[in-house]
Amino acid sequence: xxxxxxxxxxxxxxxxxxxxxxxxxxxxxxxxxxxxxxxxxxxxxxxxxxxxxxxxxxxxxxxxxxxxxxxxxxxxxxxxxxxxxxxxxxxxxxxxxxxxxxxxxxxxxxxxxxxxxxxxxxxxxxxxxxxxxxxxxxxxxxxxxxxxxxxxxxxxxxxxxxxxxxxxxxxxxxxxxxxxxxxxxxxxxxxxxxxxxxxxxxxxxxxxxxxxxxxxxxxxxxxxxxxxxxxxxxxxxxxxxxxxxxxxxxxxxxxxxxxxxxxxxxxxxxxxxxxxxxxxxxxxxxxxxxxxxxxxxxxxxxxxxxxxxxxxxxxxxxxxxxxxxxxxxxxxxxxxxxxxxxxx
Amino acid sequence: xxxxxxxxxxxxxxxxxxxxxxxxxxxxxxxxxxxxxxxxxxxxxxxxxxxxxxxxxxxxxxxxxxxxxxxxxxxxxxxxxxxxxxxxxxxxxxxxxxxxxxxxxxxxxxxxxxxxxxxxxxxxxxxxxxxxxxxxxxxxxxxxxxxxxxxxxxxxxxxxxxxxxxxxxxxxxxxxxxxxxxxxxxxxxxxxxxxxxxxxxxxxxxxxxxxxxxxxxxxxxxxxxxxxxxxxxxxxxxxxxxxxxxxxxxxxxxxxxxxxxxxxxxxxxxxxxxxxxxxxxxx
Numbered sequence: 001x002x003x004x005x006x007x008x009x010x011x012x013x014x015x016x017x018x019x020x021x022x023x024x025x026x027x028x029x030x031x032x033x034x035x036x037x038x039x040x041x042x043x044x045x046x047x048x049x050x051x052x053x054x055x056x057x058x059x060x061x062x063x064x065x066x067x068x069x070x071x072x073x074x075x076x077x078x079x080x081x082x083x084x085x086x087x088x089x090x091x092x093x094x095x096x097x098x099x100x101x102x103x104x105x106x107x108x109x110x111x112x113x114x115x116x117x118x119x120x121x122x123x124x125x126x127x128x129x130x131x132x133x134x135x136x137x138x139x140x141x142x143x144x145x146x147x148x149x150x151x152x153x154x155x156x157x158x159x160x161x162x163x164x165x166x167x168x169x170x171x172x173x174x175x176x177x178x179x180x181x182x183x184x185x186x187x188x189x190x191x192x193x194x195x196x197x198x199x200x201x202x203x204x205x206x207x208x209x210x211x212x213x214x215x216x217x218x219x220x221x222x223x224x225x226x227x228x229x230x231x232x233x234x235x236x237x238x239x240x241x242x243x244x245x246x247x248x249x250x251x252x253x254x255x256x257x258x259x260x261x262x263x264x265x266x267x268x269x270x271x272x273x274x275x276x277x278x279x280x281x282x283x284x285x286x287x288x289x290x291x292x293x294x295x296x297x298x299x300x301x302x303x304x305x306x307x308x309x310x311x312x313x314x315x316x317x318x319x320x321x322x323x324x325x326x327x328x329x330x331x332x333x334x335x336x337x338x339x340x341x342x343x344x
Numbered sequence: 345x346x347x348x349x350x351x352x353x354x355x356x357x358x359x360x361x362x363x364x365x366x367x368x369x370x371x372x373x374x375x376x377x378x379x380x381x382x383x384x385x386x387x388x389x390x391x392x393x394x395x396x397x398x399x400x401x402x403x404x405x406x407x408x409x410x411x412x413x414x415x416x417x418x419x420x421x422x423x424x425x426x427x428x429x430x431x432x433x434x435x436x437x438x439x440x441x442x443x444x445x446x447x448x449x450x451x452x453x454x455x456x457x458x459x460x461x462x463x464x465x466x467x468x469x470x471x472x473x474x475x476x477x478x479x480x481x482x483x484x485x486x487x488x489x490x491x492x493x494x495x496x497x498x499x500x501x502x503x504x505x506x507x508x509x510x511x512x513x514x515x516x517x518x519x520x521x522x523x524x525x526x527x528x529x530x531x532x533x534x535x536x537x538x539x540x541x542x543x544x545x546x547x548x549x550x551x552x553x554x555x556x557x558x559x560x561x562x563x564x565x566x567x568x569x570x571x572x573x574x575x576x577x578x579x580x581x582x583x584x585x586x587x588x589x590x591x592x593x594x595x596x597x598x599x600x601x602x603x604x605x606x607x608x609x610x611x612x613x614x615x616x617x618x619x620x621x622x623x624x625x626x627x
Contacts, residue, residue, distance in 0.1 A: 071403040073403055076444045109350075113351050114359055118351060122348070241600070242597070244592060270589070273430030273431075274429045276563055278590075284625070
């Protein structure tokens with residue numbers, strides 16, 4: 001693994017260089033307070049310091065609305081949608097975001113492996129960047145450090161205002177071919193980038209907390225504040241549930257089938273024809289969301305399915321905090337243990 | 345954890361494209377339910393197991409999970425029986441022979457036939473629950489020598505809602521099938537048993553070590569049937585239940601059919617009761 005020093009002022013040149021490899025997508029400022037992953041048209045518009053984008057990078061692999069087929073109602077036939085394999089370079093990606101893509105890989109490729117997802121994913125390269133945690137980030141608590149480099153081809157670690165560029169794969173090496181502005185350097189450890197938000201327990205202790213959390217009083221309290229809008233799952237980088245709809249053109253001769261992001265937090269998510277709803281109450285749905293992040297997949301794969309980006313908390317209109325819920329579950333679990341020990 | 349580099353392009357699948365299947369026969373069999381016989385293109389076989397389901401689609405309307413009702417032993421065609429209860433199913437009501445229905449699947453786990461061979465089969469069907477269980481029943485009848493007793497308990501709300509009445513008569517006349525039918529609300533002409541389906545269970549004389557129960561019905565039915573079977577001392581691991589959920593994609597992705605951490609479309613819809621007991625959302 002090679003490490004180069006790179007001046008901040010040379011980053012736009014690097015971005016332009018990477019653009020030769022494939023379509024470049026990077027964080028841009030959007031509105032007054034928001035950021036978004038967008039196609040790069042001018043390397044000077046790419047934002048290097050940002051807390052988080054509103055929508056996660058999953059939108060580039062599982063589009064919010066994705067056409068599955070065109071159909072003809074006259075012929076009762078359909079045309080498949082072919083996802084073109086074109087190289088894409090994602091620049092300025094935070095470590096938790098990369099970890100979310102690695103988790104999506106598992107979700108979309110284990111069992112039946114989805115071809116559309118695979119094609120988009122296979123042709124993608126990732127250039128990471130370090131970040132300064134704000135009051136919502138807690139990825140350290142789920143085992144993801146700022147400079148976690150798994151999954152990246154290149155990684156920019158900010159050191160005293162400039163950068164150290166790590167080359168992490170053959171693809172990364174290839175992407176840098178012909179870029180001359182750097183000198184080899186010794187990797188430095190950056191101190192002082194501290195997470196303000198924390199889950200009190202190490203994540204390897206959480207499975208035990210969740211093992212006993214199903215009937216915790218915490219769920220009713222959270223449900224009483226939740227408005228059921230689904231913003232948490234929409235902005236969650238590892239949520240992948242979807243719905244499928246058909247749309248017909250005005251001539252009623254043809255149309256398309258598409259899928260769109262759905263949310264287990266919406267009240268009709270588990271409803272079947274005839275009206276039976278298998279997760280009717282908000283309390284069932286808030287619990288389901290947290291169990292999806294910390295128990296169901298985690299029990300199988302050994303990793304939290306939450307990457308600590310803080311989006312669900314930062315964008316919740318009711319101010320519900322995921323790490324706070326986990327901390328309350330921990331507290332309730334400790335209380336229950338205290339009472340148990342008193343009985344012995 | 346599955347990694348991208350573990351997957352070869354040829355291992356990936358286009359998961360969401362239906363096969364257009366031709367309706368060969370169709371009949372409205374009750375006020376709410378229509379029966380369809382379909383054939384795959386090019387004489388292919390659906391290749392399902394009793395208890396599995398398919399995703400049925402109509403372009404412009406959408407898709408819904410529907411149980412396969414015919415036995416795999418019936419070759420050349422397969423059958424569905426669809427209750428008109430939602431947007432899609434009310435459109436399918438108008439499908440007649442010659443029309444094309446989009447089919448994906450079969451999906452999920454059906455009844456584990458290898459564990460049923462040689463056993464007494466106790467079928468407990470509530471209402472439309474007979475539709476998937478009919479696949480099992482006819483499979484047992486077509487391979488009668490491979491199984492012990494075949495006991496069928498079937499309950500419907502009213503006599504008019506009884507499904508497959510011709511077949512019920514045929515099963516009744518066979519001396520190797522024990523059929524017990526009940527209705528909740530009898531009409532003037534009803535001469536059979538009256539009461540909910542669990543009222544048929546106490547009188548059963550079961551060989552406890554060799555009986556497998558296969559249960560399908562409305563969600564409310566399961567708890568009571570399981571309670572009745574337990575009071576007969578039937579071991580938990582000899583009870584199989586088929587659950588209804590919103591199985592939208594059928595391939596374990598879309599999330600709609602999850603029962604706690606389990607995807608009903610992958611690990612079910614047929615479950616062993618032992619596997620359902622730890623799932624709080626199951627029954």
